[in-house]
Amino acid sequence: MGSVIRGLIVLAGFIILWQLVVTLFNLPDYILPTPFDVLHTWYTHFSLILAETKISVIETLLGLLLGVIFGCITALSMAFFRPFSYWLFPVLLISQAIPTFAIAPLLVIWFGFGMASKIVTAMIMIFFPVTSAFYDGLRRTEPGWHELATTMNATKWRFFWYIRIPAALPNLASGLRVATAIAPIGAVVGEWVGASKGLGFLMLNANARMQIDLMFAGLFTLVIFSLFLYFIIDKYLKRAIPWQAVT
């Protein structure tokens, strides 16, 4: 509860500072609109913003889902089949060295102007943090547990299922938190490069037409959605993996 109150105080301070800057420097609304202008635009353009948000939300969630699924499959197969990791890990590192921004236009060419290219962009950005965090956890199983399982004549598969995977879930959770925070960015990057729908498209368009208030309204909608998503995922993870605080 304390963190919510602190967050609200920071938000209020930010809005006051913003209003002060506009008033003191007498800025025109095509440079920086006042918080009230933005709120007003948000209200008058609500149905437009809502429609574009829906698109971005779907892209983000699908990108997140697919990125997490592929990340988990990759991490699990690298941990379960050791030789696999020798070949796959360099590929993963190289893929991460390529900036997503740079290949986003290519993705639009390959996957089209619609949602698919945005989902793929978000997925690519999410894939690596999920894979590396989960794989890290899978590799670092407590040696004592391994010894215990060896004396218990455990099958490899059961050792994996009952010990290594649950032991790595707290790591997967931290990877998921990072993924949740960057997933909306992935979708918006995809929209910037080429789209006819979505919050990224709305913001880019508004910017080009000097509708800075609409740009801000879109931006804040994105921020609120991102925070909301993070909050929900974090809450769920804490409940689903209660031992992460213990270990």
Added chain:
Amino acid sequence: MQPNQTAPIIHLEQVSLAYDGIDLFTNLNLNLPANQWTCILGPSGGGKSTLLKFIAGLIPNDSKQITCTGKGSLRPEQVSYMAQTDLLLPWFSALDNALLGAHLRGTLSTSLETKAKKLFAQVGLNGAEKKYPHQLSGGMRQRVALVRTLLEEKPVVLMDEPFSAVDAITRFQLQTLAADLLRECTVLLITHDPLEALRLADDIYILSGVPAKLDLTLQLKTATPRDITTSELIAHQATLYHALTRAKETSLWDQ
């Protein structure tokens, strides 16, 4: 508890162990008689745990840090192993933790579960079956670990300071339980507590020096768990403390 195989005699012959280039043991010979508790008493850090892992067959051949030669290691499957820490899985209930071996082999049965519940009652854990490790005290957790060890029904039990992390009263209770329930096994107990050795062990070795050697300091014939307040055992205590003090002076890690 009746182990499902008769307890073997374990001979270690000419065992040499090195960790990170330091010789822990060279040409060590040791006999662990069947149906007896053998205890190795020594200052912490002297390579006792490495020796235990070697006997358990837990040191892999390709281990770079630990090199070993000599005869006497068992297959890990013959051994049940109780470590200093309880090693309970936080995502399993106490009962499932005790049944871990069966879970990991896929041999869970209702009769085994009944046996586990009986043991829970015997070690004073009634009603704790469904609790998770973080809801249990250190002593209770170590009791679950004891039940887990017992349910394995292995002929050889290796214990690495298993009761060092619990309070004095719990330790006393756990020692009594372990002595009663592991009578038919070949047990090797590692400890730094002379009283624990005197209560539980038949042969007591003291470990000293680098590379370490083992001296058979005491052989007790009386039934365990022993009453350590008798005048005879108090005299033995003095012997052990004296020998341990000397051992500590020759140890590399405990200056």
